[in-house]
Amino acid sequence: MRARKAIWINGVRTSLGINRGWGPKTPPILLFIAVMAPAVVISIMAVAAGNLEGLPSHDTYYEIISTLLVIFSAIIAPELLCSDRRDGVINLYLVRPLSPTDYVIGRWLAFLSVTLALAYLGQIVLFTGFVLAAEEPANYLRDNWLNVPRFLLAGLVVAIFTTTIPLTVSAFTTRRAYAAAFVIGLFIISVPVAGILTLCEEGRQLPIEPCRPPTGESAKWFALISLPDVPIHVNDLIFPEENSSEFAQLVAKLPSIIPITWYLLLTIGPGFVLWRRYSSISI
Amino acid sequence: MAPPIDVRSVSKWFGNVVAVNDVSLQVNSGITGLLGPNGAGKTTLLHMIAGLTRPSEGEVALLGEPVKDNPQLYHRIGFMSEHEAVYGFLTGREFVELAARLYGLEPLSLPVDRAIKLVGLTDVQNRTLSTYSRGMRQRMRLASTLVHDPEVLLLDEPLNGTDPRQRIEFQNLMRKLASEGRTILISSHILEEVELLAGSILLIVGGKLAASGDFRAIRAKLDERPYKVRIVCSDSRAMAAALVRLEAVDSVSLDAEGAVEMITRNLSDLQRSVPRLAQEQHIRLLRVEPLDESLESVFSYLVER
Numbered sequence: 293m294r295a296r297k298a299i300w301i302n303g304v305r306t307s308l309g310i311n312r313g314w315g316p317k318t319p320p321i322l323l324f325i326a327v328m329a330p331a332v333v334i335s336i337m338a339v340a341a342g343n344l345e346g347l348p349s350h351d352t353y354y355e356i357i358s359t360l361l362v363i364f365s366a367i368i369a370p371e372l373l374c375s376d377r378r379d380g381v382i383n384l385y386l387v388r389p390l391s392p393t394d395y396v397i398g399r400w401l402a403f404l405s406v407t408l409a410l411a412y413l414g415q416i417v418l419f420t421g422f423v424l425a426a427e428e429p430a431n432y433l434r435d436n437w438l439n440v441p442r443f444l445l446a447g448l449v450v451a452i453f454t455t456t457i458p459l460t461v462s463a464f465t466t467r468r469a470y471a472a473a474f475v476i477g478l479f480i481i482s483v484p485v486a487g488i489l490t491l492c493e494e495g496r497q498l499p500i501e502p503c504r505p506p507t508g509e510s511a512k513w514f515a516l517i518s519l520p521d522v523p524i525h526v527n528d529l530i531f532p533e534e535n536s537s538e539f540a541q542l543v544a545k546l547p548s549i550i551p552i553t554w555y556l557l558l559t560i561g562p563g564f565v566l567w568r569r570y571s572s573i574s575i
Numbered sequence: 576m577a578p579p580i581d582v583r584s585v586s587k588w589f590g591n592v593v594a595v596n597d598v599s600l601q602v603n604s605g606i607t608g609l610l611g612p613n614g615a616g617k618t619t620l621l622h623m624i625a626g627l628t629r630p631s632e633g634e635v636a637l638l639g640e641p642v643k644d645n646p647q648l649y650h651r652i653g654f655m656s657e658h659e660a661v662y663g664f665l666t667g668r669e670f671v672e673l674a675a676r677l678y679g680l681e682p683l684s685l686p687v688d689r690a691i692k693l694v695g696l697t698d699v700q701n702r703t704l705s706t707y708s709r710g711m712r713q714r715m716r717l718a719s720t721l722v723h724d725p726e727v728l729l730l731d732e733p734l735n736g737t738d739p740r741q742r743i744e745f746q747n748l749m750r751k752l753a754s755e756g757r758t759i760l761i762s763s764h765i766l767e768e769v770e771l772l773a774g775s776i777l778l779i780v781g782g783k784l785a786a787s788g789d790f791r792a793i794r795a796k797l798d799e800r801p802y803k804v805r806i807v808c809s810d811s812r813a814m815a816a817a818l819v820r821l822e823a824v825d826s827v828s829l830d831a832e833g834a835v836e837m838i839t840r841n842l843s844d845l846q847r848s849v850p851r852l853a854q855e856q857h858i859r860l861l862r863v864e865p866l867d868e869s870l871e872s873v874f875s876y877l878v879e880r
Contacts, residue, residue: 298676312664380660384719386627387654388677389646 303402331414335421351531366475369458370468378466460562486518515542525551579758585633608769611779653725663705674719709736
C-alpha cells in the first residue's frame with residue numbers, strides 16, 4: 293500500500309511540477325488561473341448583482357472548463373508516462389515490489405486527483421459565491437443543496453474522461469510533444485467534423501423552415517462525435533437545467549442510455565488499452 | 576537447496592534477431608562477473624534474470640521462485656540498470672527515499688541513511704541529482720538499489736562513469752556485501768574491471784554462454800592465447816631472423832609495409848627479449864604494437880577453444 297501511495301504522490305508532484313523549474317510548473321499554474329477565473333468572475337457578478345438571474349450555473353461551468361481541462365491533460369499527461377519510458381526511469385518502478393498495473397493505476401489516479409481537484413475547486417468557489425449572493429443564504433442552501441452531489445458527480449465524469457484518453461495516447465509514444473499534439477488535434481478536429489455532419493443548412497433561422505442537417509435524422513448520432521462534449525452530454529443528465537447548445541439539443545433526442553454508453557465506451561475502452569499496454573510491458 | 580540465481584535454457588529473440596540463445600547457468604553467493612563484448616546479450620540476459628524482460632523460451636528462478644510476474648520477489652533483490660534512470664529534479668536523498676517508499680519501508684530514515692552512507696554520499700545527499708557527476712549519480716542509484724538490504728544484487732555495468740578512486744571504493748563495498756552472504760551478479764564488458772572483483776565469471780558471446788567458472792582458470796586459458804605483435808624497426812629482416820630463434824615466438828613474417836609481424840604465446844618473455852635483441856643487433860626500434868588486443872578477440876579466442 294505504501295508503495296502504491298508513493299507512486300501516487302510522485303504522480304501528483306510530477307503533474308503539478310512541484311520541486312521543479314518553471315517549465316513544468318507553468319501549465320498547472322496557467323490552468324489553475326484559467327479554471328478559477330470563470331468561477332471567481334461569476335461569483336463576483338452574482339454577489340455584485342445580488343441575484344443569480346441570467347448567470348451561468350454549475351452545469352455551464354463544466355462546459356466552460358472541460359476544454360481547458362482537455363488542453364491541460366494533453367500537455368501534462370505525457371509528462372507522467374512518456375518521460376518515464378524515454379529516460380528509463382520506469383525501471384525504478386518495475387524492479388520494485390509493484391506490478392506494472394500498480395504503476396499505471398497509480399499514475400492514472402494521481403492525474404485524476406489533480407484534474408478532479410481543479411474541477412471541484414472552481415465549483416466550490418461558485419457555490420460559495422451563489423450562497424453569498426442569495427438574499428437568504430440559508431434558504432439557498434436548503435433549496436440547492438442537491439447541486440453539491442450533482443457537481444461532485446459531474447466533475448468526476450469530466451475528470452475521468454479528460455484523464456484517461458490523454459494517458460492512453462501517452463502510452464504509445466515516448467515523445468511528449470507527439471502525444472500532446474495528437475490529443476489536442478483529436479479533440480479539436482472532432483468538433484468541426486461533428487458540426488459539418490449535424491449543423492443545420494442555411495435558412496434554418498426562418499421560423500417556417502425547420503432545421504435540416506446534412507445527415508438528416510441521423511444527425512443526433514453524429515453529434516456524439518464531438519469529443520469535448522461527450523462528458524457534457526452525461527452531465528446534462530445529472531443537472532436538471534436544459535443545455536441549449538446545438539450538439540446537446542441533438543443528443544437529447546437520443547435515449548439517455550446512448551450518451552452514457554458512448555461515454556463509458558470512450559473511457560473504459562482507452563482505460564483497458566492503457567492497462568493492457570502496461571500490463572505486458574518489457575524493457 | 577536451489578541456487579540464488581537459476582537460469583534454465585533461456586532464449587530471447589526480437590523478431591529475427593536472437594539476443595540470447597539457450598543459456599543455462601547458476602549463480603551462487605559471492606560476486607560473479609557477467610562478461611562479454613558490447614552487444615553480446617549481457618543486458619538482455621540480466622533483464623530476464625531481473626524479470627524485466629520475458630524470455631522467449633526457458634525459465635528464470637531467483638531464490639527458488641519464478642521471477643516474472645512475481646513483484647513480491649523484489650523485496651529480496653536489487654537491480655541497477657545500465658542507463659542513468661534518475662529524476663534529476665530530486666535530491667539524492669529524495670531519490671533513495673522514493674526507492675525506500677516503493678519497497679514499502681517504514682520508517683524511512685534508518686535504511687535511507689544506511690544506504691547513502693554505504694556509498695559515501697552523505698555529504699551531498701541534499702543536492703539535486705542533476706548537479707551530481709555521473710559517478711556520483713551511479714553511486715546514489717546504487718544506494719537506492721541497496722536501501723532494502725537485498726539478498727541478491729543484479730548490477731548492469733555499475734562502474735560506468737566512475738573514476739579510479741570510486742572504482743576502488745565500489746570494489747570494497749561489493750566485497751563487503753558479498754562477505755555478508757549476498758549473491759552479486761555484475762555485468763561488464765571490461766575484463767580487468769571484473770578480474771579485480773569477481774571470483775567466478777560467466778562469459779557471454781553472441782548470445783551464448785561461452786565459458787563459466789573460476790576466473791583464474793579462464794584467465795589461464797587467456798594466457799595461453801597466441802598474441803600477434805607488429806614491430807617497426809630500422810632493419811626488419813635482421814630483426815625477423817633474430818626473433819625466429821626465440822622459443823617464445825611461434826612464427827615471424829614481414830607485412831606489406833616491411834614491418835615484422837609475429838605470433839607469440841609468451842608475451843612477457845617477448846617483452847624482455849625484443850629490446851635485448853635490438854640492442855645486440857644494433858637495430859633501432861620505432862614501434863612495437865599488439866595487433867589483436869581488443870576484448871572481442873579475447874572472447875573470440877575463448878569461444879573457438
